[in-house]
Amino acid sequence: MIKIVHYINQFFAGIGGEEKADIKPELREGIVGPGMALKAAVGNEAEIVATVICGDSYFNENLETAIKEILEMVKKYNPDLFIAGPAFNAGRYGVACGTICKEVQDKLGIPAVTGMYIENPGADIFKKDVYILSTANAATGMRQAVPAMAKLALKIVKKEAIGTPAEDGYLPRGIRKNLFREERGSKRAVNMLVAKLKGESFETEYPMPDFDRVAPNQPVLDIAKAKIALVTSGGIVPKHNPHRIESSSASKFGKYDIAGVMDLTEEAYETAHGGYDPVYANLDADRVLPVDVLRDMEKEGVIGELHRYFYTTVGNGTSVANSKKYAAEIAQELIKDGVQAVILTST
Amino acid sequence: MVKEIERAGIPVVHICTIVPISLTVGANRIVPAVAIPHPLGNPTLSKDDEKKLRRGIVEKALKALQTEVHGQTVFDK
Incomplete structure (x- = not known):
């Protein structure tokens, strides 16, 4: 049986909204809140042994302490898998999920998965380090997000081959893989160009990274x-x-x-x-x-x-x-x- | 928002609590703030001390605006 520890915030734990966003990390046995849906999604293959709950403001304002406290909690259960969120478009929650997944992976060597909306600031910061399932921008997308997250997470923990971002629904991590294609590159490029000229849809094989940076302006002199x-x-x-x-x-x-x-x-x-x-x-x-x-x-x-x-x-x-x-x-x-x-x- | 103001040609300083978010959105001059619900205040202090704290942060912001930077810079000193 695969053991899972699940991370959620104060809101999804039903503790409270913004007035409770400063609560410290708390450990509960078993399932809390969206853990229900996660349990249903993993079926008999895995069990959520514990849930870690932390206030979004507490996490982001006390980054080092929060990470330390949560890692201790996770370590106690020695899980096979760590799942955080999904955070949808909640900014602080997304940053918390991304941060703690990366820490659990790097420090404890436990695979971790989270889910969030592509515009969540946590997505941009952590998509290269952590598998982030692409979700809707609001919790109404829970029903789609959780089974997809569970499926991806189980694949990772069972060391099955992970598909492309489009196939498995996660945010692109900037990883390139070599593969053989039937048609040679020049032909594919010309086909794409023809499609483009006709105004048809085509999919680039090498999307350009989106470096939208603005150079700093000159300082104020007086x-x-x-x-x-x-x-x-x-x-x-x-x-x-x-x-x-x-x-x-x-x-x-x-x-x-x-x-x-x-x-x-x-x-x-x-x-x-x-x-x-x-x-x-x-x-x-x-x-x-x-x-x-x-x-x-x-x-x-x-x-x-x-x-x-x-x-x-x-x-x-x-x-x-x-x-x-x-x-x-x-x-x-x-x-x-x-x-x-x-x-x-x-x- | 910071980036669009910068793009328009006005030097801008971002006072914010979660610096990693400011870095990821692309602010160039960043001054860390106190806490999410009160970035430029601290309700546990007296009114006078709180205003001094706020003034300190604004002074850092003004210093940032007067400093030439070549990339993203966090003014935390």
Whole structure:
């Protein structure tokens, strides 16, 4: 019987949402939450002997301690396989799943598998190190994700041949394999070109890596004269969120006038973000968007000027395409308004 | 968002709690923050000490904006 230890976060364990995201790692015998579906998927071949639960914020804010604690827990059960998640598009959860899978593999020599949505930041960081099953962006995809994850994980632990990313549903790891084809390369290339010219679909044999990097701009020469703008993905908005920016998967960004505002008070500002515990930001939004400090610096002449408007959206589950679009629009406005530097804060 | 602002030609500094995420999205000037629900604060401190802490982080951010960098740089000192 293959022994599995399963890793999940506080939410899927049913302990709580963001207000419980700071809980320390906890070990439970047997199955918890999505472990049910996992048990059904592995059938009689494997058994989930224990579940490790950890708060997403705790994991990411205390990386070294959390890893140490969790490795100790996993070691106790000496499993044959470690499965984390699936994390879908939950950013901190995805990073936690990727991190702990890599650690379990490297430090304990136990094969590990996780699952997440391709835009999850954890996917980009860990896809080369860990098998990450490609899932939908929300937990509604659980029913498809878990059996596929289980199937891939069992293949790995039984040392069966793993198919291509497309065949076995995992995110490409950048591994190339030699194989023999019926048709020679020149012929395949011409066929692809013909398909392309006809506007038909074709599949490249060597996808170019997507290195979307932007070179850093020149530094600000005279900060004491510079106009600086604040932008945030932390969802700070005027009280009652007048433009109703969504708590996750934001469909818009907000632009708010802070002329004469010296301090973001509890009475006037709050956060619309649904991906972290809002208590601290609601009490004092300067904890996310440091207007008070920048006003002091403006008075003291440390900076030239704090830009009259701040821009805000909610980063929680918002697609990369939308984030890019919002920021491109924001940047154009900032340039028009003569802003020389931006401080962008994220939670 | 950081990358698009940089692409438009404005120097930008990213103050964020999970530095690996900032690195993977491609921010060039990165200043680590305190904690996810309060990146520029710490509710266990007095109001005055908390504001000092916040000022310290913003000062690091301003220093980052005035520093020439050639690749992704984390300003954690």
